Amino acid sequence: MTTDIRRLLDNYFEGNTSAEEEKTLRRYFAQDDLPEDMQVVAPIFRFLDDESAAMAVLNEIQRESPITTRRKPLLLRKLRTIAAVAAALLIAVVLLTRPDKPFPSLNGNYVWVNGKRITDPATVRKYAESSFGKVRSESDIIEDQLRFILE
Amino acid sequence: MKIKKTFPRLLILFLLLAASGITMQAQENLRINSIFEKYGKQKGATMVVLSGKALHNYRLDKYRSITVQYDKPILDDIQQCLETDKKQARQIKEVISNGIISSGYYQLPEEENHIHRYILFKIGDDGTATLIYMEGGQDSEELINRLFIKKE
Numbered sequence: 215m216t217t218d219i220r221r222l223l224d225n226y227f228e229g230n231t232s233a234e235e236e237k238t239l240r241r242y243f244a245q246d247d248l249p250e251d252m253q254v255v256a257p258i259f260r261f262l263d264d265e266s267a268a269m270a271v272l273n274e275i276q277r278e279s280p281i282t283t284r285r286k287p288l289l290l291r292k293l294r295t296i297a298a299v300a301a302a303l304l305i306a307v308v309l310l311t312r313p314d315k316p317f318p319s320l321n322g323n324y325v326w327v328n329g330k331r332i333t334d335p336a337t338v339r340k341y342a343e344s345s346f347g348k349v350r351s352e353s354d355i356i357e358d359q360l361r362f363i364l365e
Numbered sequence: 366m367k368i369k370k371t372f373p374r375l376l377i378l379f380l381l382l383a384a385s386g387i388t389m390q391a392q393e394n395l396r397i398n399s400i401f402e403k404y405g406k407q408k409g410a411t412m413v414v415l416s417g418k419a420l421h422n423y424r425l426d427k428y429r430s431i432t433v434q435y436d437k438p439i440l441d442d443i444q445q446c447l448e449t450d451k452k453q454a455r456q457i458k459e460v461i462s463n464g465i466i467s468s469g470y471y472q473l474p475e476e477e478n479h480i481h482r483y484i485l486f487k488i489g490d491d492g493t494a495t496l497i498y499m500e501g502g503q504d505s506e507e508l509i510n511r512l513f514i515k516k517e
Binding site: 328339348 | 407413416419430485495497
C-alpha cells in the first residue's frame with residue numbers, strides 16, 4: 215500500500231494523476247498515523263480535501279436555492295406606462311389648446327402709436343380719453359329712432 | 366403590497382391633471398383679443414393699454430383700445446370677432462349700417478369675482494375704427510353706461 219502511495223505521490227507531483235488517484239491520495243493522507251516521511255506532504259492533501267469538501271457543500275447549497283431576480287409584475291409595469299403616457303398626452307393637449315387669457319401680454323400703462331411704444335402717463339391718458347371719445351354715442355339711439363319715426 | 370399603493374397614486378395624479386385641464390378649457394376666450402395682438406403695434410394703429418391705479422376713477426381694472434384707419438381686411442376681421450364674441454353678451458346696443466356693425470356696446474357675462482366686461486366699437490366719421498375692451502367691478506356698469514352715451 216505504501217509503495218503504491220509513493221508511486222501515486224510521485225505521479226501527483228509530476229502532474230500525471232487522475233481524479234480517482236488524487237482522491238485515493240487524499241483519503242490516505244486523511245489518516246492520523248502516517249509514516250514520518252509522509253507527514254511532510256500530508257497538509258497539502260488535507261487542505262485539498264477540505265477545499266474539495268467545501269466546494270461540494272457550496273455546490274449543494276446553490277443547487278437547493280437558486281438565485282432568482284425579482285421582476286415587477288407585468289401588469290403593474292404596463293399600468294405605469296399607460297398612466298405616464300396618458301398624463302403626458304393630457305399635458306400636451308392642455309398646453310397646446312388652452313385658450314389665451316384675454317390680453318396675457320398686455321399689462322401696465324402704455325400706448326403704441328404707429329408701432330412705437332410710449333409710456334409717458336400724460337400721453338397715455340390723452341390717447342385713452344381720445345379713444346373712448348371715439349366710441350361714445352352722440353345721443354341715445356332709441357330716442358333718435360323714436361323721434362325719427364314720430365316726426 | 367406595492368401594487369396596491371402605486372396604482373391609486375397614479376390614478377389620482379391622472380385625475381388631477383384631467384381636472385385642471387378641464388378647468389382651463391372652461392375659461393372664456395374672446396376673439397377680439399386677436400385684433401389687439403395682430404394690429405396693435407402696426408403702423409397706422411394706436412393701441413392704449415391701461416390697468417391699475419390709472420383706472421380707479423372709472424371703477425375699472427383693465428382698459429384696452431385700438432384705433433385703426435379704415436382698412437377693409439382689418440375691419441372685416443374686427444366684424445367677425447365681434448360677431449363671435451357678442452354671442453355671449455348679455456346686453457347689446459348695436460347699430461348696423463349697410464350690413465356691418467357701425468357701432469356697438471356689448472356687456473359680457475360676469476366672470477369670477479364679479480368682474481364685469483365690456484366691448485365697445487365704433488366706425489367714426491373720420492375714417493377710423495375704434496375697438497375697446499374693459500373690465501371692472503360691480504360699480505363700473507353704471508359709469509360706463511353714462512360715459513358711453515353723451516348727455517347734452
